[in-house]
Amino acid sequence: MALAVDVGSAALSGGITRQDSPRIHAQREPADRPGLGDLYLLVQGGSDGQAASFGQAVASSYYADESEGIASALVQSMRQAAQSAAIEMDLANPTETLGATGAVHAGDQIYLAQLLPSQVFVLRDGVLNALPAESQPESFRDPVPDQDVEIFRVELDPHDVVVLASTEFRRTLTEREIQGLLQGRSAQRAAHDLCSVAAQRGGATCGVVVLGIGAEALAPVAEPVADDAWTSAGPAGAMSTNGQARRARPPAAPEPDWDGAGYPQERAASVPPERSAFQRVVGLPLTVLLMILVLPVVAVRGLVRLVTGRSDPVQPTMPPSAPTPAPAAAGGADVTDDDWSSLRSLRAAGPGGSERLRAAPPEAAPVLSAVGEPFRGGQDAFRYRPRRSLPGPGTLLFGISLVLLVVMAAVLFLRNSESAPGSLEAGSAGDASAGQAGVAAVSTESPLVGAERAATLFADAETRYREALARDPDENRAATLLVLRDAKDLANQALTADVERTLAPDINRLLSQIGREEDRLNRVRTVVTSATIGDFDSAGVGSAAEQMDVRVDAKYVIDATTARVVSFETARQGATVLRKGDVVSSITVQDPIAVVNRALNVLVLDSRYNLVSLQPDQNPRLLRITGTETWRTPVAFDNFNNNFYVLDPGANAIHKYQATAGGYEVAPSSYVLATADIDLSRAIDMAIDGDIFVLMSDASIMRLRGGQREPFEIKGLDGDTLKATRLFTEVETDSLYLIDSANSRIVEIDKREETAGEFVRQFKYAGSDDFFADIRSIWVSEIDGKLIVLGRDSVRQFVLPTIQDEA
Numbered sequence: 016m017a018l019a020v021d022v023g024s025a026a027l028s029g030g031i032t033r034q035d036s037p038r039i040h041a042q043r044e045p046a047d048r049p050g051l052g053d054l055y056l057l058v059q060g061g062s063d064g065q066a067a068s069f070g071q072a073v074a075s076s077y078y079a080d081e082s083e084g085i086a087s088a089l090v091q092s093m094r095q096a097a098q099s100a101a102i103e104m105d106l107a108n109p110t111e112t113l114g115a116t117g118a119v120h121a122g123d124q125i126y127l128a129q130l131l132p133s134q135v136f137v138l139r140d141g142v143l144n145a146l147p148a149e150s151q152p153e154s155f156r157d158p159v160p161d162q163d164v165e166i167f168r169v170e171l172d173p174h175d176v177v178v179l180a181s182t183e184f185r186r187t188l189t190e191r192e193i194q195g196l197l198q199g200r201s202a203q204r205a206a207h208d209l210c211s212v213a214a215q216r217g218g219a220t221c222g223v224v225v226l227g228i229g230a231e232a233l234a235p236v237a238e239p240v241a242d243d244a245w246t247s248a249g250p251a252g253a254m255s256t257n258g259q260a261r262r263a264r265p266p267a268a269p270e271p272d273w274d275g276a277g278y279p280q281e282r283a284a285s286v287p288p289e290r291s292a293f294q295r296v297v298g299l300p301l302t303v304l305l306m307i308l309v310l311p312v313v314a315v316r317g318l319v320r321l322v323t324g325r326s327d328p329v330q331p332t333m334p335p336s337a338p339t340p341a342p343a344a345a346g347g348a349d350v351t352d353d354d355w356s357s358l359r360s361l362r363a364a365g366p367g368g369s370e371r372l373r374a375a376p377p378e379a380a381p382v383l384s385a386v387g388e389p390f391r392g393g394q395d396a397f398r399y400r401p402r403r404s405l406p407g408p409g410t411l412l413f414g415i416s417l418v419l420l421v422v423m424a425a426v427l428f429l430r431n432s433e434s435a436p437g438s439l440e441a442g443s444a445g446d447a448s449a450g451q452a453g454v455a456a457v458s459t460e461s462p463l464v465g466a467e468r469a470a471t472l473f474a475d476a477e478t479r480y481r482e483a484l485a486r487d488p489d490e491n492r493a494a495t496l497l498v499l500r501d502a503k504d505l506a507n508q509a510l511t512a513d514v515e516r517t518l519a520p521d522i523n524r525l526l527s528q529i530g531r532e533e534d535r536l537n538r539v540r541t542v543v544t545s546a547t548i549g550d551f552d553s554a555g556v557g558s559a560a561e562q563m564d565v566r567v568d569a570k571y572v573i574d575a576t577t578a579r580v581v582s583f584e585t586a587r588q589g590a591t592v593l594r595k596g597d598v599v600s601s602i603t604v605q606d607p608i609a610v611v612n613r614a615l616n617v618l619v620l621d622s623r624y625n626l627v628s629l630q631p632d633q634n635p636r637l638l639r640i641t642g643t644e645t646w647r648t649p650v651a652f653d654n655f656n657n658n659f660y661v662l663d664p665g666a667n668a669i670h671k672y673q674a675t676a677g678g679y680e681v682a683p684s685s686y687v688l689a690t691a692d693i694d695l696s697r698a699i700d701m702a703i704d705g706d707i708f709v710l711m712s713d714a715s716i717m718r719l720r721g722g723q724r725e726p727f728e729i730k731g732l733d734g735d736t737l738k739a740t741r742l743f744t745e746v747e748t749d750s751l752y753l754i755d756s757a758n759s760r761i762v763e764i765d766k767r768e769e770t771a772g773e774f775v776r777q778f779k780y781a782g783s784d785d786f787f788a789d790i791r792s793i794w795v796s797e798i799d800g801k802l803i804v805l806g807r808d809s810v811r812q813f814v815l816p817t818i819q820d821e822a
Contacts, residue, residue: 024203541781738755
């Protein structure tokens, strides 16, 4: 009989859980192709377009006219789709593995085909089974499609749950968590919850298809047999659809005769004796004494259990019955009936291969434990016992706790209701006193409403703003900024309290004035795009160590997404001058990671440390560079006087290469002197103008001259904390330029000897797309007044204001 299926699907795309995805395919059985069942497919790896093409190829091939049976048609369709994908993805030099899981539901059976890496879970009777059983590494499969399709068949039981999942789930969730998310949920809810938990734990791209198997019609109930009897696999009513024999239900145990003479003495003892007046008087002090003695012990014991998670073990006193083996089930006719065992015999079978398979014996039936009344500690759990004459400490503790809880709730309610009006006045006074002290007030109260409250806060904000204007900024600029921040906080509170929006225009005007004054004190200069040099597609340019450099009028940019170097000599007319896969002097170029300008040419370094020279109107030329085996974790590269420098925090060194006729054929020397105690392990970038400026991970800057450290400290930068990730300078600039994408700005720091480390100004973008929030590289010419910025998906040029013009 056909079993109903509840289908749910979900996938992650950019950290967002979605129900539809090009990696998930589901197709009902066509009316003209009966017997082939419903097809479900999940694809992982590759791009979304490749996954969609793979799914369409599987579906069209599976339901083709020449398909002969479910097993062989499913295997052949996945092989053909995998071969097509292999050609498209150029698997001769693979960068990513494509995996897929196909499932066909027909009647009370489901066929599963896996092109590893893939993952299937089957939940039956509270036990989660995994195919494959072990987690697979990301580079699991050597991509030869016709050798990796594995086929399974499972006889379904009602309430089974079959899950087609990405291998990402094996790395982010435990099997126990997966089982918990599947139980008691609809298929769609389970799929959504699985992807949501995977996203919370760092999952980026994963998908899941959940098939919940519904119940079939009830069969007539057979008469019970003897307790020790086992039924064979022959009768349909006694056969478990997973290939194991079921044990017949034992006859119900007779109900105990409570009205008979089973426990005459115990029942007589259960009647509590009449308590005398003396017992009642003495009982109260004894109860208090027991509570004083026992409560600490009970509290400590409960605390230990809460912390350790341990509890008193309950040991059964009845031993389990001896195991009884079950007879083997009859073999299947098409594909082997087994209990989650791998059926890989179809891997090499072609069309019609399922008819050549033979049945395999099932596993022995599991051992059943003895069935009887529960016993604990050698005593009958159902036996009635007389009640204690005194209440136990647990009952007293619960009663006292309940009374205290009610009293505390009543006191808190009365206290809050009485102090509500006074708290408003106290809040205003507290804000004003905090402002007079020059400290930014942080309100811990809920937003207050009412025109009177809004007017009071607005007046306080204006007072603080006028106080900031009256201060001398050169005397204590940091203190003035704190007063302005206090005024902004008060104005925002007033805007929240002004629910009728009567003061909103005035409050917004004040906030705008405060913002302009903060920008003036923080020396913020807003810049607008003067020219767009080049645009890239929505995927962006990726990330590389040295991603942009400028030579004369040509801008060289590494597009790490497509693994190529693009030259822009004219705006919006980029030309690819080198890409991954190009052959230069018998060497195949790999992913470009750095582009560096030098006197006569531009150098490009790839991920295998091959160095290529680019010159206009000439073919790329391979330069020889030695000693790269000593590099550990190079993060930055630069050129000065034709010498090539490599910042290598893993080796705690800056490698210096001197130019030769064939490139850099002499082993590198260490720029840092051996006698200098310099730690470069936290370095993330560098720039050279004769001195070497090294940017550390905490945004501090180390200045090196002649291999030794020179004093350098950033001063005068107030406001937002500096979070620099890259820096730029060269011989013809007087300043260092630091990229701070976290605060959407570029910070200028003076490097001249007499004012070294002084904060000069900061640049922020005036457009609407927040272009400075994701800066990859910059180039500056103070002489020409140019600022070139490489963002996530474009290169733009800005006018750099000169200091003289601002003065």
